[in-house]
Amino acid sequence: MKHAPLYEALIKHTKNNKWSFHVPGHKNGHIFEKTAKPFFQPVLSLDATELTGLDDLHHPEGAILEAQELLSSFYNVKRSYFLIGGSTSGNLAMILSSFIQGDIVLVQRNCHKSVLNGLELAGAEPVFLSPEMDEDGGFPLGVSLDTVKAAIRSYPEFKGIILTNPTYYGMQQGIEDIAEVIHAHNGIVLVDEAHGAHFGLKNMPYSAIHRGADIVVQSAHKTLPALTMGAFLHVNSDQVDEYRLSQALQMVQSSSPSYLIMASLDLSRLYMENLSEADLDNIILQADEFRVFINSLHHLHTVKTPSGYVSDPLKITVQSDKDISGFELQHLFEEEGLFTELADDRNVLLILPLGTINGLTELKEVFYKISEKLSLYKNRTETIQTVSLFPTVSTLGLSYSDMKRLSVKHVQIEDAEGYAAAEAVIPYPPGIPLIAKGEKITSESIRHYLFLKEKGARFQGISEQNKMHVFDISKEQ
Numbered sequence: 001m002k003h004a005p006l007y008e009a010l011i012k013h014t015k016n017n018k019w020s021f022h023v024p025g026h027k028n029g030h031i032f033e034k035t036a037k038p039f040f041q042p043v044l045s046l047d048a049t050e051l052t053g054l055d056d057l058h059h060p061e062g063a064i065l066e067a068q069e070l071l072s073s074f075y076n077v078k079r080s081y082f083l084i085g086g087s088t089s090g091n092l093a094m095i096l097s098s099f100i101q102g103d104i105v106l107v108q109r110n111c112h113k114s115v116l117n118g119l120e121l122a123g124a125e126p127v128f129l130s131p132e133m134d135e136d137g138g139f140p141l142g143v144s145l146d147t148v149k150a151a152i153r154s155y156p157e158f159k160g161i162i163l164t165n166p167t168y169y170g171m172q173q174g175i176e177d178i179a180e181v182i183h184a185h186n187g188i189v190l191v192d193e194a195h196g197a198h199f200g201l202k203n204m205p206y207s208a209i210h211r212g213a214d215i216v217v218q219s220a221h222k223t224l225p226a227l228t229m230g231a232f233l234h235v236n237s238d239q240v241d242e243y244r245l246s247q248a249l250q251m252v253q254s255s256s257p258s259y260l261i262m263a264s265l266d267l268s269r270l271y272m273e274n275l276s277e278a279d280l281d282n283i284i285l286q287a288d289e290f291r292v293f294i295n296s297l298h299h300l301h302t303v304k305t306p307s308g309y310v311s312d313p314l315k316i317t318v319q320s321d322k323d324i325s326g327f328e329l330q331h332l333f334e335e336e337g338l339f340t341e342l343a344d345d346r347n348v349l350l351i352l353p354l355g356t357i358n359g360l361t362e363l364k365e366v367f368y369k370i371s372e373k374l375s376l377y378k379n380r381t382e383t384i385q386t387v388s389l390f391p392t393v394s395t396l397g398l399s400y401s402d403m404k405r406l407s408v409k410h411v412q413i414e415d416a417e418g419y420a421a422a423e424a425v426i427p428y429p430p431g432i433p434l435i436a437k438g439e440k441i442t443s444e445s446i447r448h449y450l451f452l453k454e455k456g457a458r459f460q461g462i463s464e465q466n467k468m469h470v471f472d473i474s475k476e477q
Contacts, residue, residue: 002273005070006266009053009063010259014045023049023256048259057082057257058250067266074269075200075234077209079242081249082265083217083231084257087194088114090217090233092121093248094190097241098215099124099159101401106151106161106182109390110140112192112431113424113460115162120400120437127155128436130390134171137303137317138346138386140432142173148181151393160188165208166195168342168430169349170315171306172205179212188239194219197232198314198354201272202280205310209236215245223314223354224268230261275354287313287352294318297367299374303347316350322377327456332373336366342429345455346384389434389444396420397440398471407472413449413462416441419470426460427452433461441470 020027029037029044050056055064064082072080083090095118099105105119109128119126129147131140142165152158161182166172179189191208193199197218199207209216214237220226233249235242291302299320305311320329330343341349357363397420398406408422419441424433434452435445453459453466462468 002270004263004266004270005063005066006055006259007263007270009055010046010048010263013048013051013053017045017051022051043260046260046263049256054259057084057253057262058255064262067262067269071232071265071269072234074273075207075209075232077234077236078238079235081233081235082257082262083233083249083253084229084261085231085253086221086229087112087192087217087219087231088117089249089252090231091115091192092118092252093245094215094217094233095119095124095162096122096248096252097244098188098190103159104155104157106148106155106158106187108143108162108164109394110167110432111162111164112194113426113433114431115164115192116424116433116436123400124159125399126396127151127158128390128394130388130392130394131167133386133388134169134303134306135386136306137169137319138384139167139169139344140388141167141171141306141309142175143178145177145181147392148178152181152185154393156185158185158187160190162190162192163208163213164192166193166205166312168195168432169303169317169347170195170312171309172196172199172312173309174211175208176212183212183239188215188237189213191216193217194231195222195312195315197268198223198272199312201275202277203284203313205312207234209234213237214239220265220268223351225264225271225354226268227258227261227264229258230265230268232265272354279355282356283352283354284313286357287316290352290357291316293364294367297371299371299377300367314352314354316352318348318350319346320374320377321380322374323380324374324377325455329370331456332370333366336369338363338366344427344457345452389442389448396436396438398438400438403438403471408469409472410467411470413441413446413466413468416468416470417443417446420473422469422471423461425449425462425468427457428460434459435461 026032029041055062068080091114099122101123103124105124107126110131129143131143182189191213193208193216197220199205216234218232221228221230295301299322303317325345326343326347330348341351421435424437425435426433
């Protein structure tokens with residue numbers, strides 16, 4: 001019988017818990033700000049702690065253990081873990097459990113900032129692999145096998161590779177050949193599959209965990225009906241040191257995990273189990289029809305899947321043929337109540353639900369309206385050139401250990417060329433550093449930052465006045 005053991009344990013607990021003389025302080029929802037109580041009340045009784053019958057995430061023996069075992073069975077992997085700190089906590093844990101101080105690690109350059117943070121915490125030495133670029137979308141894709149082999153020739157003592165697959169835009173590459181090469185050199189394959197928690201369902205791409213990865217991290221909250229910060233980590237290899245992994249998870253995750261988040265993870269797995277073949281067929285049909293509809297409109301079109309890649313059916317990247325940036329197009333959508341996942345200088349990214357799109361008729365009216373508004377804009381006269389900002393294989397300008405010994409100063413980014421960045425400069429979303437901490441700042445990265453900011457991008461790691469932190473060493477060094 002399909003069920004959700006942790007959720008069911010929480011429901012049972014609410015029926016027995018008459019008096020709360022334990023944390024959290026809202027006491028099953030009895031104490032709460034009255035103006036907000038009507039909105040929070042329905043779930044506050046489920047916001048529990050490690051009480052009798054509710055198990056312990058960091059030493060699971062009951063309902064949480066069973067829920068995680070059901071999860072690993074569903075994904076057909078050796079072991080699965082609930083994460084309550086998002087994919088960020090999973091990325092940190094898999095890196096800390098796989099590498100030690102001084103280890104050389106091959107890293108796909110268009111990685112999330114949490115990957116770089118994990119490498120810094122581990123004291124590893126990243127070797128960056130520049131991704132292929134999508135000509136139409138202008139966004140980074142995966143890394144080629146030739147790039148991986150070139151890095152191995154230069155750094156044969158490497159200990160593993162960290163891939164980001166699929167990309168934020170939903171483009172997935174097959175990693176079997178890369179994994180085979182890495183494993184042949186006794187390396188470990190870690191994959192940030194944050195946007196692929198639904199992979200493996202009918203009509204969806206296969207998960208990297210069944211394509212050669214040793215550990216995969218997935219953000220359940222991104223495409224499944226899980227609460228924000230809910231994620232999964234899957235292990236499917238004897239090469240993983242599960243003791244070190246469990247220790248790392250305890251270090252990077254709260255000792256007071258959210259039972260609401262964990263219950264939503266349990267229920268998300270049950271939701272997927274209960275999807276029928278007809279449900280999944282309808283999800284794909286709905287996505288295909290929506291793409292066709294967008295492409296039928298004037299001045300709007302969707303970005304095609306590049307050769308050699310498989311696209312996530314739940315991701316739609318929209319562009320206009322008018323002289324308008326993705327940020328401006330996103331603003332037009334938001335004025336109509338349609339909030340999208342992200343925008344960049346030329347695209348707007350939509351993430352479709354793993355279910356029925358609500359208000360589809362009204363939604364289409366919004367697209368008709370946007371199409372009409374776009375007719376008033378000038379035609380785009382210049383072809384946007386797609387270029388890669390990074391060398392095929394590169395390293396940081398400073399090691400993480402060197403960074404700890406250096407002082408930091410504030411400079412205008414326009415004057416920062418030649419310095420090593422003391423803080424990553426990150427357009428967010430998607431959270432992929434334009435300039436990584438410790439990376440040498442180039443004229444190209446400065447120009448690209450100024451270009452993106454002018455178009456409307458939001459950044460972390462730099463002030464509104466374009467001031468950033470750099471390490472206080474001479475440019476010649």
